[in-house]
Amino acid sequence: MKNSFKEVIKCSSKKRIMINIQTKVIVYFLLISTIVFAGQLNATTYYVDATGGNDNNSGTNITSAWKTIDRVIDETFLPGDNILFKRGEVWTGEQLEIAGYSGTETGLITFGAYSDTALPNPVITTITEHSHTWTNQGGNLWKANNPPDYHPERLWVDGTELLRANNMTELDGIDFLWLYDAEENGDFYLYSDTNPSTKQIKYTNERMPLYLEDANYIAFINLDLQGAWASVYLNCNVSHIHFDEMKIGKFASSGININSETDSKPNHIHILNSDFDAGFTLDYSMAEFFPGTDDRGVGDAIFVQCAENCEINNCYFKNWGHASINIDGNPFGAGDVKVSYISVHDNYATSPDICYGGRMAIDDAHHCELFNNRIINTSIQCQFNGFNNHVHHNIIDGTRNTPILDNAVEISAGFDICGYSNTEVFNNIYENNLIKNIEGVGIQISTCGDYNIHDNIIRNNIIFNCGTVEEVEGIGILVEENTNDCQTYDNTFHNNLVFNESTANTIKFRNLITDIPGFNALQGISGYQIADNIAGDPLFVDINISDFHLLCSSPCIDAGTEALSAFDFDGNSIPFDGTETDIGIYEYQHNILQLDLKVFLEGPFNGTNMNTDLTDIPLSQPYNITPWNYEGTESVDTIPADVMDWVLIELRDTTDASLATGETVIARQAAFLLNDGAVVGMDGSSILAFNHSIIHSLFVVIHHRNHLPVMSANPVTKTNGIYSYDFTDATEKAYGGNQVDLGNGVYGMYAADINADGVVNETDINLWKQIAGKKGYLKEDANLDTQVDNKDKNDLFVPNEGESSLIPE
Secondary structure, X not given: OOHHHHHHHHHHOHHHHHHHHHHHHHHHHHHHHHHHHHHHOOOOEEEEOOOOOOOOOOOOOHHHOEOOHHHHHOOOOOOOOEEEEEOOOEEEOOOEEEEOOOOEOOEOEEEEEEOOOOOOOOEEEOEXXXXXXEEEOOOOEEEEOOOOOOOOOOEEEOOEEEOEOOOOOOOOOOOOOEEEEOOOOOEEEEEOOOOHHHOOEEEEOOOOOEEEEOEEEEEEEOXXXXXXXXXXXXXXXXXEEEEEOOEEEEOOOOOEEEOOOOOOOOEEEEEEOOEEEOOOOOOOOOOOOOOOOOHHHOOEEEEEOOEEEEEEEOOXXXXXXXXXXXXXXXXXXXXXXXXXXXXXXXXXXEOOOOOOOOEEEEEXXXXXXXXXXXXXXXXXXXXXXXXXXXXXXOEEEOOOOOOOOOOOOOOOOOEEEEOOOOOOEEOOEEEOOEXXXXXXXXXXXXXXXXXXXXXXXXXXXXXXXXXXXXXXXXXOEEEOOOOOXXXXXXXXXXXXXXXXXXXXXXXXXXXXXXXXXXXXXXXXXXXXXXXXXXEOOOOEEEHHHOEEEEOOOOOOOOOOOOOOOOEOOOOOEOOOOOOOXXXXXXXXXXXXXXXXXXXXXXXXXXXXXXXXXXXXXXXXXXXXOOOOOOOOOOEOOOOOOOEEEEEEEEEEEEOOHXXXXXXXXXXXXXXXXXXXXXXXXXXXXXXXXXXOOOOOEEEEEEEEOOEEEEEEOOOEEEEOOEEEEEOOOOHHHEHHHOOEEEEOOEEEEOEOOOOOOOEOOHHHHHHHHHHOOOEOOOOOOOOOOOEOOHHHHHHHHHHHOOOEOOOOO
């Protein structure tokens, strides 16, 4: 799991994280119960060491560990048993097959890790070295005389992964360097400047790192499963399987495949807190051929084909060539839908390095719930189909057009509701999602398939700056024309906000392009219910740091309609007590966090308080430039009394000051600094208010345009409902003791950081020299008396040269 992802989750989902923690606690409670129960039943812990073990050992202590996975397979384990693999070890070419035995609800059988936690988790990989003889086909093209009898999917030569061609025409020896031609007797071709027999060639063998069948109540923790067509395959008669803190799918074609060859559906599969990184970064944007869902050997991180009552929670997905999560209960169009009641929440999916993939998808499934997921910078649209599903409070941001399909714009929507699977699409609810910065449209009802789309509800969503390419020109919502094969009718669009900076015409309904009033006027066409949709900037707190909470003036507040969802992205109740439902992923909390701060600036300090000599303080906050790039809209008609300048306040949420890096920022707000050191709001007297909750501990950073910033050394605590912190009464109040002594036990922020780069140095003095003698609201005026003169240099630049910010970056 990536630390930055964990921090994002921590910062955004206080109550939801508490729910997740409770889920995790339940899992670990089961594991702890396993150990306790195991003690009562004389359950056993076994150890496996690929280097120091021996299969003739008992396996029951570290010094007599087993060596191979084959030895593990030979054992039938009992409820409460623990099988631990040594960290830092690798098992190559072996398959951990679990079949025919089970734990119990109070005695899971657990496969995990032991030894130094600083070492990598135990690796089970099916990527192995293979030997072939080769015949030259002319030039640098070689054909194997003894090809594998299965598709290798992905290939490494001398440690470097090579890009796969999908037909002989594409195999050019420039971009595409190998081909397994499954349609022509399994011919295996490779471009090489010398005979490939002299090189190390690796690809997966036919085994899978983990295979389960006829097994229940099994847990897997802290293992790293790599390679194969699927790194994990769950087959028939499996239930209550737990994955936690795993790494799954590196170098594989798929991470986890859940299916069944019988009528028995896998159930109660819990995939938690795990990392699915395909390890695939090859560029195939020049390709002219697209075969389907495993293009170039990388398909789905998790493919659910047959399952019920399962959970995927708090996992990280990167660079999967079809989907991060693909829920499709009838992929081949035969029989009944075989997937239901899947909960997918608090996950992060991205595909920044590849030109197709990364999405989340529901096809041919019912009663599934997708919520609180972040789907960021992918290159294909999400698709949410099936029936009776609930998709809510997800963030879909930055979906790109793929260059390898002719209809790229059509399939780069934020999410697509389409009838091209094997069931009609009906009775789904899509609410309170945020879809932003999409190259294609935001939400699309597509008629590209053979099944009708009807009785779905789309409400309370924010669709922001979508349709960023010329072909769709700002369209946020698209409803395609009916076809002979696919009809759309009786769907509902209520209380959505659609906004685009460049156009008011954000709707395309069949062949009509219109604005929001025009869209609402289409009420009743083909049974569509269209009402109370609005336009306008949603007024997020700070879009630059992905803070999508609503400002108090947001048009989204109280503008939604009743939602099925009980909680917002933070886990707050919907609606907020005594109000109406809001549009978007967050319910406005009506100033839930109040902040009372005091700080002095060295430059204007006069021994008692700060001078208010500045006469041309701007009416709008000045921190919308580098390095702050703050896009807040704070402004006033007149500057209140006793204001000496603007400051920028930043909230960081983490467990310790040393960890309060930029990744922990949860909010920023521009404010006024009064001459007595009080930091106040736009009325010149009120303490600050933020629409945020704190998960861990609050640390506050104060920025000024020409003083070194400070951060609270200690967590800011709450008394009588107000968070308070006074920087002025001790140098140690600032992190690292980074304040200047102003005399008489008073301390303040160092002056003269003219370019705001976090250090006072010759660059600042040179900037002062260029403008010395001028007057006004100038950053070079270090003492804030409106005059750039020698007092700034001699009193502040010279003594402070070499001082720097100590705030964690």
